[in-house]
Amino acid sequence: MATVLRVDNLTVSYNGKHALEKVSFDVQRGERVAIVGPNGSGKSTLFKALVGLLHPKTGRVQTDGAEIGYVTQRSAVDWTFPVTVHDVVMMGRIGKMGWLRWQRPLDRRIVRRCLAEVGMAGYASQQIGELSGGQQQRVFIARALAQEATILLMDEPFSGVDAPSQEAIMDILDRLHDQDVTLLVSTHDLNLAAERFDRLALLNRQLVAYGPPGEAITPQTLVVAYGGQAVWRGEDYAMVVGDIDCCGEEGHHHG
Amino acid sequence: MTDLLALLIEPLRYPFMVRGLLASVMVGTLCSVVGTYVVLRGMAFFGDALAHAILPGVAVAYLLDANFFWGALGMGLLTAVGIGYMSRQGQVKEDTAIGVIFAASFALGVALLSTVQSYSVDLAHILFGNVLGVSDADLWLTAGLGTVLLLAIVLFYKELLVISFDPILAATLRLPLNALHYLLLVLIALTIVVSLQTVGVALMVAMLVTPAATAYLLTRRLWHMMIVGAVVGTVSSVAGLYLSFYVNVASGSAVVLVCTGFFVLAMLFAPRRGLVWGWLRTE
Numbered sequence: 001m002a003t004v005l006r007v008d009n010l011t012v013s014y015n016g017k018h019a020l021e022k023v024s025f026d027v028q029r030g031e032r033v034a035i036v037g038p039n040g041s042g043k044s045t046l047f048k049a050l051v052g053l054l055h056p057k058t059g060r061v062q063t064d065g066a067e068i069g070y071v072t073q074r075s076a077v078d079w080t081f082p083v084t085v086h087d088v089v090m091m092g093r094i095g096k097m098g099w100l101r102w103q104r105p106l107d108r109r110i111v112r113r114c115l116a117e118v119g120m121a122g123y124a125s126q127q128i129g130e131l132s133g134g135q136q137q138r139v140f141i142a143r144a145l146a147q148e149a150t151i152l153l154m155d156e157p158f159s160g161v162d163a164p165s166q167e168a169i170m171d172i173l174d175r176l177h178d179q180d181v182t183l184l185v186s187t188h189d190l191n192l193a194a195e196r197f198d199r200l201a202l203l204n205r206q207l208v209a210y211g212p213p214g215e216a217i218t219p220q221t222l223v224v225a226y227g228g229q230a231v232w233r234g235e236d237y238a239m240v241v242g243d244i245d246c247c248g249e250e251g252h253h254h255g
Numbered sequence: 256m257t258d259l260l261a262l263l264i265e266p267l268r269y270p271f272m273v274r275g276l277l278a279s280v281m282v283g284t285l286c287s288v289v290g291t292y293v294v295l296r297g298m299a300f301f302g303d304a305l306a307h308a309i310l311p312g313v314a315v316a317y318l319l320d321a322n323f324f325w326g327a328l329g330m331g332l333l334t335a336v337g338i339g340y341m342s343r344q345g346q347v348k349e350d351t352a353i354g355v356i357f358a359a360s361f362a363l364g365v366a367l368l369s370t371v372q373s374y375s376v377d378l379a380h381i382l383f384g385n386v387l388g389v390s391d392a393d394l395w396l397t398a399g400l401g402t403v404l405l406l407a408i409v410l411f412y413k414e415l416l417v418i419s420f421d422p423i424l425a426a427t428l429r430l431p432l433n434a435l436h437y438l439l440l441v442l443i444a445l446t447i448v449v450s451l452q453t454v455g456v457a458l459m460v461a462m463l464v465t466p467a468a469t470a471y472l473l474t475r476r477l478w479h480m481m482i483v484g485a486v487v488g489t490v491s492s493v494a495g496l497y498l499s500f501y502v503n504v505a506s507g508s509a510v511v512l513v514c515t516g517f518f519v520l521a522m523l524f525a526p527r528r529g530l531v532w533g534w535l536r537t538e
Binding site: 048052068081147 | 295410413416417419424426428476477480
């Protein structure tokens with residue numbers, strides 16, 4: 001198995017504070033990695049550092065020039081911007097088009113194909129604000145596909161998306177996995193992360209745990225990462241990891 | 256019918272009107288196209304500040320009896336890059352930085368100009384434009400530089416689109432974000448410098464914002480917005496100039512008022528987005 005992404009002792013500062021501290025991990029080609037952690041744990045910061053938008057204070061990110069696709073968090077997009085579905089996906093082709101060049105028939109074909117792959121073929125001329133949450137998410141996935149990305153970063157793709165659309169997105173991710181695309185997905189949904197991903201990175205500014213779901217998610221690691229409340233459903237029990245003040249004991253089970 | 260034709264032709268008998276119309280059309284087009292980015296990126300305050308901050312440069316040129324253009328150019332580029340740099344530092348909020356530079360520069364410009372006895376007339380021209388004083392040389396300069404700026408917008412269209420819509424995508428595509436950002440600031444600064452004589456400092460922001468804002472309500476794609484904006488800007492400029500010829504009001508203000516009229520019409524009647532349709536739907 002080849003390592004496509006290596007993060008080495010990464011520390012990133014944001015507004016004078018450490019958003020990420022000494023994070024180190026590697027990802028193999030075709031792996032599905034879920035990045036989980038509470039709000040403000042640095043998930044978005046990690047992604048921004050991976051694509052080079054934020055520069056690390058120390059440490060580094062190694063991608064060997066792989067094409068990285070970034071599927072933006074829906075809350076960060078300006079849905080009133082005058083672009084259609086076609087325009088958004090075509091943006092992914094810019095790296096292949098080069099400076100001072102226009103769309104070629106090849107680019108148009110690729111855009112059409114990528115839209116078809118995510119099931120959005122008929123929506124090319126719609127303005128992006130007219131779409132539903134799940135549709136918007138799929139358009140941005142199509143854009144990453146148009147980039148011919150081999151590594152896909154997805155920032156909270158399931159938030160604000162209804163269950164059928166979540167399933168549709170998971171289907172697309174499964175298909176991409178079959179094509180050996182490496183996936184890094186940040187999510188709040190611990191259970192989804194444990195069910196559908198190969199390794200989990202539990203993040204709270206530092207990398208609390210990294211490994212297969214069974215190893216990465218334990219009462220201990222959850223308390224360190226979440227501090228407050230987290231819900232974890234094991235094989236035959238449901239556990240609420242409460243605050244220490246909850247009933248006087250750390251990480252005990254409630255039924 | 257012949258009356259209407261006569262009305263249209265009458266101003267064209269005066270060379271200064273013809274030059275003024277040509278200048279207004281070029282500036283109306285340029286400002287609307289560049290104004291697209293100003294509107295979409297929320298840079299109206301920046302545009303206004305930049306127009307005012309140019310005053311010291313113009314004042315120095317005035318005192319040295321040189322062409323205003325070079326003073327405006329130097330000051331415009333300096334201010335644009337300066338504001339761009341300051342916002343990246345993060346010590347002061349960008350809004351504050353712009354406000355401080357805006358006021359200080361403008362005050363400096365007025366102070367410099369006031370050292371000359373009869374400064375009020377020329378100050379009025381600088382503030383409100385002097386489109387009827389456009390010379391042939393001015394026209395060529397406007398046409399030449401305007402063409403270069405429009406060409407730059409066209410050549411860098413997709414890159415400027417990406418940095419405006421999704422900077423993170425721009426980073427993944429390995430686009431030079433900083434360079435492109437400064438490119439945009441410089442394009443806006445040069446647009447203002449080119450348009451200064453026609454529109455004037457005080458109403459500059461209107462020409463950057465109103466046509467593009469009108470076009471925004473009527474279009475769904477960026478390049479459509481640019482084209483519709485250019486049409487609105489051009490028609491407003493011509494109509495405004497004719498209005499000022501017959502009704503005898505200041506030309507710059509007439510252009511802006513006509514343009515605003517179009518904006519109000521768009522706000523009320525734009526397909527799907529117009530307020531009137533909203534009211535009718537709730538009936």
